[in-house]
Amino acid sequence: xxxxxxxxxxxxxxxxxxxxxxxxxxxxxxxxxxxxxxxxxxxxxxxxxxxxxxxxxxxxxxxxxxxxxxxxxxxxxxxxxxxxxxxxxxxxxxxxxxxxxxxxxxxxxxxxxxxxxxxxxxxxxxxxxxxxxxxxxxxxxxxxxxxxxxxxxxxxxxxxxxxxxxxxxxxxxxxxxxxxxxxxxxxxxxxxxxxxxxxxxxxxxxxxxxxxxxxxxxxxxxxxxxxxxxxxxxxxxxxxxxxxxxxxxxxxxxxxxxxxxxxxxxxxxxxxxxxxxxxxxxxxxxxxxxxxxxxxxxxxxxxxxxxxxxxxxxxxxxxxxxx
Amino acid sequence: xxxxxxxxxxxxxxxxxxxxxxxxxxxxxxxxxxxxxxxxxxxxxxxxxxxxxxxxxxxxxxxxxxxxxxxxxxxxxxxxxxxxxxxxxxxxxxxxxxxxxxxxxxxxxxxxxxxxxxxxxxxxxxxxxxxxxxxxxxxxxxxxxxxxxxxxxxxxxxxxxxxxxxxxxxxxxxxxxxxxxxxxxxxxxxxxxxxxxxxxxxxxxxxxxxxxxxxxxxxxxxxxxxxxxxxxxxxxxxxxxxxxxxxxxxxxxxxxxxxxxxxxxxxxxxxxxxxxxxxxxxxxxxxxxxxxxxxxxxxxxxxxxxxxxxxxxxxxxxxxxxx
DNA sequence: GAATGCTACTAGAACGTTCTAGTTATTATT
DNA sequence: AATAATAACTAGAACGTTCTAGTAGCATTC
Numbered sequence: 238x239x240x241x242x243x244x245x246x247x248x249x250x251x252x253x254x255x256x257x258x259x260x261x262x263x264x265x266x267x268x269x270x271x272x273x274x275x276x277x278x279x280x281x282x283x284x285x286x287x288x289x290x291x292x293x294x295x296x297x298x299x300x301x302x303x304x305x306x307x308x309x310x311x312x313x314x315x316x317x318x319x320x321x322x323x324x325x326x327x328x329x330x331x332x333x334x335x336x337x338x339x340x341x342x343x344x345x346x347x348x349x350x351x352x353x354x355x356x357x358x359x360x361x362x363x364x365x366x367x368x369x370x371x372x373x374x375x376x377x378x379x380x381x382x383x384x385x386x387x388x389x390x391x392x393x394x395x396x397x398x399x400x401x402x403x404x405x406x407x408x409x410x411x412x413x414x415x416x417x418x419x420x421x422x423x424x425x426x427x428x429x430x431x432x433x434x435x436x437x438x439x440x441x442x443x444x445x446x447x448x449x450x451x452x453x454x455x456x457x458x459x460x461x462x463x464x465x466x467x468x469x470x471x472x473x474x475x476x477x478x479x480x481x482x483x484x485x486x487x488x489x490x491x492x493x494x495x496x497x498x499x500x501x502x503x504x505x506x507x508x509x510x511x512x513x514x515x516x517x518x519x520x521x522x523x524x525x526x527x528x529x530x531x532x533x534x535x536x537x538x539x540x541x542x543x544x545x546x547x548x549x550x551x552x553x554x555x556x557x558x559x560x
Numbered sequence: 561x562x563x564x565x566x567x568x569x570x571x572x573x574x575x576x577x578x579x580x581x582x583x584x585x586x587x588x589x590x591x592x593x594x595x596x597x598x599x600x601x602x603x604x605x606x607x608x609x610x611x612x613x614x615x616x617x618x619x620x621x622x623x624x625x626x627x628x629x630x631x632x633x634x635x636x637x638x639x640x641x642x643x644x645x646x647x648x649x650x651x652x653x654x655x656x657x658x659x660x661x662x663x664x665x666x667x668x669x670x671x672x673x674x675x676x677x678x679x680x681x682x683x684x685x686x687x688x689x690x691x692x693x694x695x696x697x698x699x700x701x702x703x704x705x706x707x708x709x710x711x712x713x714x715x716x717x718x719x720x721x722x723x724x725x726x727x728x729x730x731x732x733x734x735x736x737x738x739x740x741x742x743x744x745x746x747x748x749x750x751x752x753x754x755x756x757x758x759x760x761x762x763x764x765x766x767x768x769x770x771x772x773x774x775x776x777x778x779x780x781x782x783x784x785x786x787x788x789x790x791x792x793x794x795x796x797x798x799x800x801x802x803x804x805x806x807x808x809x810x811x812x813x814x815x816x817x818x819x820x821x822x823x824x825x826x827x828x829x830x831x832x833x834x835x836x837x838x839x840x841x842x843x844x845x846x847x848x849x850x851x852x853x854x855x856x857x858x859x860x861x862x863x864x865x866x867x868x869x870x871x872x873x874x875x876x877x878x879x880x881x882x883x
Numbered sequence: 884g885a886a887t888g889c890t891a892c893t894a895g896a897a898c899g900t901t902c903t904a905g906t907t908a909t910t911a912t913t
Numbered sequence: 914a915a916t917a918a919t920a921a922c923t924a925g926a927a928c929g930t931t932c933t934a935g936t937a938g939c940a941t942t943c
Contacts, residue, residue: 240899244899253923254899254900254901254924255902255922255923256921259901259922262901266921267922268922285671286900287616287675287898287900288675288677288900289676289898290612290616290898290899292900292928293612293616293928293929294900294927294928296901296902296928308637314631317658332655333657335640335656352608352609352610354612453829483833484833484834484835487835488834506776510803511811512810565928565930566929567929575892576894577893577929577930577931578931578932579891579893581930581931582892585931589892590892591890594891609930610928612929613928613929613930614929614930614931615898615930616899616900616931617897617898617931617932620931
C-alpha cells in the first residue's frame, strides 16, 4: 500500500520525472507515444498524482474555493449547480467548504479555504459582518453571492426590486393588510425590507413586520404571531420561511391561497411542487452561480479588475398560494 | 500581497522555523511565553499556514474525505451534520466532494479525494457499481453510507426492515392494493424491494411495482402511471419520490391520506412539515453520519480493523398521509 | 558531583510535485 | 551545406511545511 510517486513511474517508464509530470498535466512537450507509455506504466503501478504536492509546487493551478452557507437550504444547491456548470468546462479545481448554524463558523470555513491556497473564493450566503467580510477581501480575492457587500465583488439578485414585485403583486390583487416575515440574519434583509416598506407606503398602506430567525420551526412560531394580527397576505423573506407560514396557517385551520395569500422568495424546487404551489420571487440562483464562476475565472487572470459586481433582476412566479 | 511563510515568521520572531511549526500545531515543545510571541508576530505579518505544504510534509494529519451524492436531497445534509457533529470535536480535517446527476461523476469525485491524500473516505450515496466500489476499497479506506456494499465498510439503515415497516403499517390499516414506486438507481433499492415483496406476499397480496428514476419530476410522471392502476396506498422509495406521488395525486384531484395513502422513506425535514405531513420511514440519517465518522476516526489508528459495518434500525413515523 | 531526566529549542533532510533553463535530435529554410 | 527552428526530453532547484535527531541548559536524583 506504499504510495506510488511520480519518481516510481519515471523510473519504471525509463523517462525523467519531468516528462511524467508533463504527460499527466496534459501540456505540450511529450510525444503521443511516450505519453501513452507513461500512462500505461502509471496505471499498472496505481499512480495517482499527489494534489497537495502539485498545489504546493505550482503557481498557476487555478484553484477556486467555494463556500456554501447551509446544505439544508436548496438555494445553495442551485447556486452550486450554476458554479459547476461553468467551472466543469475549464481546467480549474474546486475546493469546497460549508457553513453551519454556528455563528463564527463561516469565518473558519473561509480560513480553511485560504489555508488551502485557493486563488479565489466564491462565498454564497455569508453571514459575517460587513467589516469582517471587508477584512477577508483584503487578504484574498472573494466574490460574495446572494449577500451584497460594499467594497467586495458580489453577485446578487436585486432584492429591493424582488420585494417590491412581491408586494405589488399582492396589492394588485386587492390586498390591503400585507405583512412581512423578515429575517435579519439572512442575505438581502435590508433591501427586501426597504422594498416591502416602499411598496406598502406607495400604496398608502400600513407596514406590518414580524422578525424571525433562520430555522423553519422558528419561522412557524413567528408566523403564528403574525397571523394573530390578521393580515390578508404574508410576504416571507424566503421559501423556507414561507413554508413555516404555510405550516402555521394549516395548523390554524386556514387555507393558504384562499384565507391568506403567501409569497416566498427563492423559487426553490420545493415551491414548484404542486402540493405547495408557492408563489415566489425567483432570484435566478442558478444564474447567480454561473455569474460568480465567470467572475472567478476572470479574477484568475493577471489582468483582472480588482472588483466586479453583477446584479440580476428577479422575477415573480405566480402559483396558487397567491394567485 | 506576497505570501507570508513560516520562515518569515521565524525570522521576525527570532526563532527557528521548527519552533513556529510547533507553536502553530499546538503540540508540546514550546514555552507559553514564546508561543504567544510567535503568534503575535505571525498575526502582524498575516501568516496563514499553507495547508498543502502541511499535508505534503505530514504523515499524520488525519484528513477525512467526505463525498455527498446530491445537495438537492436533504438526506445528505442530515448525514453531513452527523459526520460533523463527531468530527468537529477532534483534530481531524475534512475535505469535501459532491456528486451530481452525471453518471461517472462520483468516481471522479472519489479520485479527487484520493489525490488529496485523504486518510479515509466517507462516501454517502454512491451510485457506482459494486465492482467499481470494490476497486476503490482496494486503493483506499472507504466507508459507504446509506449504500450497502459487500467487502466494504458501510453504515446503513436496515432497508429491508424499513420497507416491511412501511408496508405492514399500510396492511394493518386495511389496505390490500399497496403499490411500490421503486428507484433502481438509488441506495437500498434491492433491500427495500425485497422488504416490500415479502411483506405483501406474507399478507397474501399482489405486488404492484412501478420503477422510476432519481428526479422528482420523473417520479411524478411515473406516479401517474401507478395511480392509473388504482392502488389504495403507495409506498415510495424515498421522500423526494413520495413528494412526486403527492404532486401526482393533487394534480389528479385526489387527496393524499384520504383517497390514497402515501408512505415515504428518509424522514427528511420536508416530510415533517404540517403541509406535507408525510408518513415516512426514518433511517436515522444523522446517526448514520455520526457512526460513519466514528468508524472513520477508528480507521485512522494503526490498530484499525480492515472492515467495520454498522446497520441501524429504522423506525416508522406516522403522519397524516398514512395515518 | 556525576549521572539522569526534562524542557526549550534548532539544523537539515524529507515530502512529491512543478518549473526554468537547458541539451539533444530532427526537420525546415536559405 | 550551413543555419535556424522546432520537438522531445532532462537536471536540478524551488514550493512551505513536518519530522528526526540532536544540543544546551537546568533541575533532580543517588
